[in-house]
Amino acid sequence: MPISGTGNFPRVLSGSRCSMSAVVWSLVGFLLVLHMYSRFSNINAVNGDIQLRMSNHPLVHELEQVEKENIQIPHRKGKRSPRAAKRRPKRTTTLIDEFLDENSQLRHVFFPDMKTAVNPIKDSGNDSYHYHPGRIWLDTEGNPIQAHGGGMLYDERSNTYYWYGEYKDGPTYHAHKKGAARVDIIGVGCYSSKDLWTWKNEGIVLAAEETNETHDLHKSNVLERPKVIYNENTGKYVMWMHIDDANYTKAAVGIAISDYPTGPFDYLRSQRPHGYDSRDMTIFKDDDGVAYLIYSSEDNSELHIGPLTEDYLDVKPEMQRILVGQHREAPALFKYQGTYYMITSGCTGWAPNEALAHAAESIMGPWETMGNPCIGGNKMFRLATFFAQSTFVIPLPGIPGSYIFMADRWNPADLRDSRYVWLPLIVGGPADRPFEFNFGFPLWPRVSIYWHRKWRLPLSWRASK
Ligand code: GAL
Numbered sequence: 001m002p003i004s005g006t007g008n009f010p011r012v013l014s015g016s017r018c019s020m021s022a023v024v025w026s027l028v029g030f031l032l033v034l035h036m037y038s039r040f041s042n043i044n045a046v047n048g049d050i051q052l053r054m055s056n057h058p059l060v061h062e063l064e065q066v067e068k069e070n071i072q073i074p075h076r077k078g079k080r081s082p083r084a085a086k087r088r089p090k091r092t093t094t095l096i097d098e099f100l101d102e103n104s105q106l107r108h109v110f111f112p113d114m115k116t117a118v119n120p121i122k123d124s125g126n127d128s129y130h131y132h133p134g135r136i137w138l139d140t141e142g143n144p145i146q147a148h149g150g151g152m153l154y155d156e157r158s159n160t161y162y163w164y165g166e167y168k169d170g171p172t173y174h175a176h177k178k179g180a181a182r183v184d185i186i187g188v189g190c191y192s193s194k195d196l197w198t199w200k201n202e203g204i205v206l207a208a209e210e211t212n213e214t215h216d217l218h219k220s221n222v223l224e225r226p227k228v229i230y231n232e233n234t235g236k237y238v239m240w241m242h243i244d245d246a247n248y249t250k251a252a253v254g255i256a257i258s259d260y261p262t263g264p265f266d267y268l269r270s271q272r273p274h275g276y277d278s279r280d281m282t283i284f285k286d287d288d289g290v291a292y293l294i295y296s297s298e299d300n301s302e303l304h305i306g307p308l309t310e311d312y313l314d315v316k317p318e319m320q321r322i323l324v325g326q327h328r329e330a331p332a333l334f335k336y337q338g339t340y341y342m343i344t345s346g347c348t349g350w351a352p353n354e355a356l357a358h359a360a361e362s363i364m365g366p367w368e369t370m371g372n373p374c375i376g377g378n379k380m381f382r383l384a385t386f387f388a389q390s391t392f393v394i395p396l397p398g399i400p401g402s403y404i405f406m407a408d409r410w411n412p413a414d415l416r417d418s419r420y421v422w423l424p425l426i427v428g429g430p431a432d433r434p435f436e437f438n439f440g441f442p443l444w445p446r447v448s449i450y451w452h453r454k455w456r457l458p459l460s461w462r463a464s465k
Contacts, residue, residue: 059399059458063424067452069377073098074105095380099387100351102413110134110387111411111419120198129197129456133386133421134409139191139201146189148408148418151227151392155261162261163191164226167204168416175246180349181412182246184219188226190262195465205263206239206256216243216254216270225391229285231312237261238312240283240293243270251277253295255313274319276304280329292363296329300347303328305364322367323358334393336401336427341447343373343390343405350412352384357447370444376451386451388421398461401427405449425449
């Protein structure tokens with residue numbers, strides 16, 4: 001029996017007119033239901049304060065408890081100076097003003113003193129393995145960890161974590177009246193750990209240049225956000241970092257190399273990647289071994305991303321502009337189930353601002369902005385990324401969708417006393433801001449960073465180390 005052919009076509013069409021309209025109406029109905037669902041999940045996200053977001057993974061229930069902060073802004077005694085009153089008429093004091101005020105009565109909330117320091121060598125029993133975001137964190141010798149703007153390398157050859165960051169244990173000063181607060185370059189600090197809590201100081205693995213003023217690493221310059229990855233082909237550890245002059249006009253990346261994770265690293269050179277200015281940056285090594293450089297460019301108005309060469313010592317010519325016109329910096333990338341995610345900050349120097357989460361199907365873009373990932377604390381905590389700025393996201397193998405969000409709580413009055421804010425980051429649940437052209441329902445799962453005064457990784461994760 002002929003079932004196809006042009007002769008049959010009109011009959012088939014007319015015969016199914018009724019079912020076609022049923023299909024169309026079911027589709028409309030389906031989209032409406034999805035839209036309602038999306039509205040509902042957005043309302044839930046807005047009320048994120050009172051909602052417990054439970055993922056399916058039992059290990060992370062504790063990490064997903066929403067913890068509130070109820071901090072009252074103290075009444076200022078006496079009148080504000082006429083200059084201050086003129087500068088900001090009628091503006092009420094916000095928590096960010098308090099945070100930036102060295103004499104604030106809340107100083108101890110943001111920068112708890114040495115008495116509360118986390119000391120993994122002594123803090124045993126109930127306190128062991130607990131992260132206390134914002135408290136001073138001591139290494140195994142009892143000194144505050146100096147690894148700001150840092151990044152983490154998990155070295156599979158030694159089953160060890162290496163934390164690299166800016167070693168800032170020097171005086172803070174302003175090179176010029178209008179210049180940003182700075183500390184002379186001392187070098188890149190490196191700490192090692194098996195449990196991500198107890199850190200041994202491995203020393204300065206890339207040191208400042210003391211005498212040669214023309215050298216990129218001369219102490220009067222800027223070295224920020226060092227990140228290290230391992231190259232399987234060459235067997236070398238490769239470090240990329242932001243290199244600048246005191247006025248941030250050089251805007252370049254520097255590259256260094258070592259045979260060992262603990263250095264010493266040999267400094268190779270600096271460059272403006274793809275010929276563009278480059279300030280805050282990071283590198284990301286994908287599962288297939290291809291590594292990428294991501295940097296704020298065009299005066300921080302956009303990010304650029306491009307693959308590194310096979311030896312990780314240079315960029316390839318290929319580059320994409322992403323998050324154009326969004327003015328984001330402090331990028332921290334991670335990948336979950338084939339999707340790429342990134343957390344960024346706004347551009348307000350050492351002052352905290354609102355984090356945003358972004359996602360992409362392909363690392364080269366397009367990247368979509370999803371919204372503020374912060375949950376808990378209070379509104380100001382969430383709008384100020386818990387008074388910290390992103391620097392890295394550490395995957396936690398064995399707990400799918402779970403990461404540690406690493407951030408810096410900068411202390412511009414005394415940069416060496418900047419603190420670390422480590423918090424659980426969980427991927428799951430619907431996104432909190434619908435994108436255009438997607439009928440209002442999320443394309444990607446939500447990225448959530450949960451505020452905790454005190455928290456620790458699940459016991460089973462620690463036991464597996
Ligand atoms: C921030 C940046 C930091 C540092 C600081 C200097 O915007 O993220 O790494 O460069 O500015 O003011």
